[in-house]
Amino acid sequence: MFNSSPIEAWEGAGAFYTFFGGGALFWFWVAVICLIIPIWVALRAEKHAQDRHGSG
Secondary structure, X not given: OOOXXXXXXXXXXXXXXXXXXOHHHHHHHHHHHHHHHHHHHHHHHHHHHHHHHOOO
């Protein structure tokens, strides 16, 4: 049961990389942009509402 792997030798084995060159940095900036855009839209909407209805 424990020796049931079809791999008998590691010669010629390849590696699969989930990130292309600099991929982690790319996804970091995608996450940052996805966080900043909603904040920016909300601030703009709040400013527009304040301008329209006065400062209170």
